[in-house]
Amino acid sequence: VTIDLGSPVHRYQDSRGFVEDAFNQGWADGLPVMPPTVDGVRAILEQLGLAPDSVLGDIPSQDITVTAEQAVVNAVMAGCRPEQMSLALGAVRAFLAPNANAHGVIGSVVSPAFMVLVNGPARATLGINCGAGCFGPGTRANAAVGHALRLVIRNCCNAVPGLADRAVFSQPARYSFCFGEDEEASDWVPLHVERGFGTDENVVTVSSFIEMHALRDVESVAPEVLLTQLALVARHRPIDTDHVLGADRTAVFVIGPEHRTLLVRAGWTKEDVRAYLYPRLTAPPTYVDEQGRPFGWGSGPEGGVAESTWALPDPKGVLLATAGGAGLGLSFVFYPHWSASVSERF
Amino acid sequence: MRKVMRMIPSLVVVDDSPVAVLTPEVRTAAVPDVASKNRPEMPQTLEGCVVAVIDSDSPGQSESYFAKALIRELREEFAVAEVVWVKKANRTRPPEASVWQDVIERADVGISMYGGCGTCSSRTMRDAIELQWAGIPSVAISHEDMRGAVESMRRISKADTPYVEVNRPTSASGAWTESETDAVVRRILPSVVAELTSGRAPVRKTA
Numbered sequence: 204v205t206i207d208l209g210s211p212v213h214r215y216q217d218s219r220g221f222v223e224d225a226f227n228q229g230w231a232d233g234l235p236v237m238p239p240t241v242d243g244v245r246a247i248l249e250q251l252g253l254a255p256d257s258v259l260g261d262i263p264s265q266d267i268t269v270t271a272e273q274a275v276v277n278a279v280m281a282g283c284r285p286e287q288m289s290l291a292l293g294a295v296r297a298f299l300a301p302n303a304n305a306h307g308v309i310g311s312v313v314s315p316a317f318m319v320l321v322n323g324p325a326r327a328t329l330g331i332n333c334g335a336g337c338f339g340p341g342t343r344a345n346a347a348v349g350h351a352l353r354l355v356i357r358n359c360c361n362a363v364p365g366l367a368d369r370a371v372f373s374q375p376a377r378y379s380f381c382f383g384e385d386e387e388a389s390d391w392v393p394l395h396v397e398r399g400f401g402t403d404e405n406v407v408t409v410s411s412f413i414e415m416h417a418l419r420d421v422e423s424v425a426p427e428v429l430l431t432q433l434a435l436v437a438r439h440r441p442i443d444t445d446h447v448l449g450a451d452r453t454a455v456f457v458i459g460p461e462h463r464t465l466l467v468r469a470g471w472t473k474e475d476v477r478a479y480l481y482p483r484l485t486a487p488p489t490y491v492d493e494q495g496r497p498f499g500w501g502s503g504p505e506g507g508v509a510e511s512t513w514a515l516p517d518p519k520g521v522l523l524a525t526a527g528g529a530g531l532g533l534s535f536v537f538y539p540h541w542s543a544s545v546s547e548r549f
Numbered sequence: 550m551r552k553v554m555r556m557i558p559s560l561v562v563v564d565d566s567p568v569a570v571l572t573p574e575v576r577t578a579a580v581p582d583v584a585s586k587n588r589p590e591m592p593q594t595l596e597g598c599v600v601a602v603i604d605s606d607s608p609g610q611s612e613s614y615f616a617k618a619l620i621r622e623l624r625e626e627f628a629v630a631e632v633v634w635v636k637k638a639n640r641t642r643p644p645e646a647s648v649w650q651d652v653i654e655r656a657d658v659g660i661s662m663y664g665g666c667g668t669c670s671s672r673t674m675r676d677a678i679e680l681q682w683a684g685i686p687s688v689a690i691s692h693e694d695m696r697g698a699v700e701s702m703r704r705i706s707k708a709d710t711p712y713v714e715v716n717r718p719t720s721a722s723g724a725w726t727e728s729e730t731d732a733v734v735r736r737i738l739p740s741v742v743a744e745l746t747s748g749r750a751p752v753r754k755t756a
Contacts, residue, residue: 217565307641369667
């Protein structure tokens with residue numbers, strides 16, 4: 204049975220004609236795109252067993268509904284191979300989940316980017332980079348899947364600069380940001396298992412973040428010292444109270460290999476790390492002004508360090524993953540916008 | 550001479566042929582038929598009216614002072630019967646469904662405010678639009694720096710719900726003093742009231 208596609212069809216003399224016209228039509232985000240041919244998109248939908256009008260999610264504030272066909276079209280344009288489609292569509296579903304607050308993150312002036320974090324056995328078969336250079340360029344699967352989400356956001360969710368996208372500066376991670384957790388590097392429980400999925404399940408977690416901040420620490424030899432530093436660095440900017448998300452509020456930490464090795468050798472599990480970090484992240488700020496507001500990160504009025512407030516109601520909101528390559532003691536914290544991390548099977 | 554240790558991209562010949570591609574653009578869900586709801590019947594004046602104030606956030610450091618100043622002026626200068634003040638839990642989202650329903654059942658007119666950032670301005674505009682769709686004459690208040698976001702939401706929603714702008718020198722989301730806020734409210738309120746009433750000019754109790 205041939206499935207009927209709903210999108211309008213455009214015809215070009217050759218693929219270069221499409222690539223150029225994609226820029227003219229505003230379908231591309233500045234990077235070149237692949238032609239989403241009718242036969243190719245149809246074949247992928249058949250392979251996935253999805254009807255073209257299967258709904259992946261919606262944005263009620265903008266009367267938007269995103270379908271499987273639309274998502275596949277954009278994922279093909281981004282360069283996803285057929286076997287990567289399930290992951291790309293999982294990321295779209297996560298992005299459109301109510302707790303991800305798509306309207307809020309698209310339209311923000313502070314311009315959150317979207318982390319696509321992959322867990323499960325499919326990382327290997329899909330070629331997802333979890334190691335050296337995993338945050339940046341160099342791996343097709345990472346680049347294409349992250350870019351697929353970006354194109355869906357652009358083309359299906361009105362996120363065009365000047366329309367719903369109101370970024371003051373935007374940020375480079377908005378082009379593409381996808382990586383995998385290096386589950387095999389240690390016996391730490393993978394992120395998706397900590398969030399209730401099975402070890403053998405493939406899960407994608409999407410988190411919007413307004414900023415990523417690094418802890419560069421090559422000197423600490425004790426877990427407590429390292430994690431105290433990490434908490435201190437993390438509190439250089441606040442996480443505000445979100446009354447809608449409540450206990451679902453999340454912040455993501457990605458622990459690099461050197462720091463992971465230090466912690467693992469000392470016998471610390473992820474649960475231990477979280478238990479140590481959480482009270483240090485959420486303790487009341489040392490310094491507040493007359494209205495009870497924290498001074499913000501930096502020098503305190505009486506010396507020492509002033510911390511920002513972290514309104515993270517539940518320790519489970521501290522999401523821990525490990526990734527990256529050897530060579531420097533680095534870990535990162537990602538600050539959430541008005542949205543929670545959302546995990547979806549794929 | 551330094552040797553290049555890896556292949557670099559070289560010229561290629563592509564034997565290309567015509568392609569048929571699918572458009573990647575949005576297929577927006579059906580928007581409510583708003584033609585008849587965009588301009589609900591407006592009261593002659595605000596006197597005796599129930600006014601809903603949908604509060605996304607106040608600018609600056611004074612929590613909700615903008616809303617309080619606005620409500621005070623409405624009561625003192627325009628003799629409104631009641632103000633239903635809805636302080637939203639999140640500026641980027643609509644009010645809770647039950648609260649929204651209460652507003653729709655009680656309010657004669659609606660004011661959504663304040664659009665001082667990208668998401669709160671677009672959502673503030675949408676709040677006013679959805680009140681209009683519910684048959685309640687409404688207006689949004691936002692800063693002129695957020696005009697693009699507000700206009701985008703009107704385009705996306707296919708709505709012509711009005712909005713009133715706060716303009717410079719007060720920054721969109723910066724620190725406003727209470728006296729600055731008072732001045733802004735007094736400056737914009739006649740325009741706000743004019744968008745909610747069918748009278749030729751807003752009627753103040755005091756000149």
